[in-house]
Amino acid sequence: MLSIGTLSKKTGTKVQTIRYYEEIGLLPRPGRTAGGQRRYHPHDLDRLAFVRHGRQLGFSLDAIRELLALSDQPQQPCAAADSIARRQLRQVEQRIARLSALKQELERMITECAGENVAECRVLEVLRDHSECLTDHDNIGA
Numbered sequence: 800m801l802s803i804g805t806l807s808k809k810t811g812t813k814v815q816t817i818r819y820y821e822e823i824g825l826l827p828r829p830g831r832t833a834g835g836q837r838r839y840h841p842h843d844l845d846r847l848a849f850v851r852h853g854r855q856l857g858f859s860l861d862a863i864r865e866l867l868a869l870s871d872q873p874q875q876p877c878a879a880a881d882s883i884a885r886r887q888l889r890q891v892e893q894r895i896a897r898l899s900a901l902k903q904e905l906e907r908m909i910t911e912c913a914g915e916n917v918a919e920c921r922v923l924e925v926l927r928d929h930s931e932c933l934t935d936h937d938n939i940g941a
Contacts (some may be wrong), residue, residue, distance in 0.1 A: 800838040803829075810847050817847065825850050825864060858887055904932050 807814050820826040826846060826872040829837040850868070862883050885920050904925075912921040925931040 800830075800840065802846060803837045803839070805845060806839050806844060810851055812847060812851055818865060825860065825867065835880065836911070842891055856887070857891060858883075862887065907933065 801809070803814055803817055806812070806817060817826065821828055826843060829843065830838045832838055846867070849867065850922055853866060854860075858866070865883055866880060869875060908922050908925045913919075917923060
């Protein structure tokens with residue numbers, strides 16, 4: 800049996816995050832000692848590591864919930880898990896495309912900034928007027 804502190808240290812997950820995952824049902828509510836301290840089983844450590852790794856790969860909590868439900872039924876076909884992973888890949892590819900456009904715009908802005916004073920600063924001009932941009936990069940930093 801593991802304490803919440805031990806679980807936290809072994810997975811690199813903050814105690815508050817572990818409690819949150821319990822609240823939203825990603826982790827089962829642990830048993831408690833007579834003194835009220837949470838006690839976790841080794842399989843809770845594996846489940847938390849699964850959730851943490853999924854978050855590191857950018858999966859939403861809902862997608863992780865779906866994947867956990869699938870992993871709890873090992874006899875099921877893998878197609879659903881594959882579909883979730885493919886959906887995540889498409890989202891990552893879209894994010895990369897948006898970031899690439901943002902990178903291009905920033906590089907152009909910097910390259911064109913030959914002004915010696917703020918009044919002639921291309922960076923500030925472009926930031927003031929979105930129509931000066933060559934790419935559509937709305938919602939990248941939002």
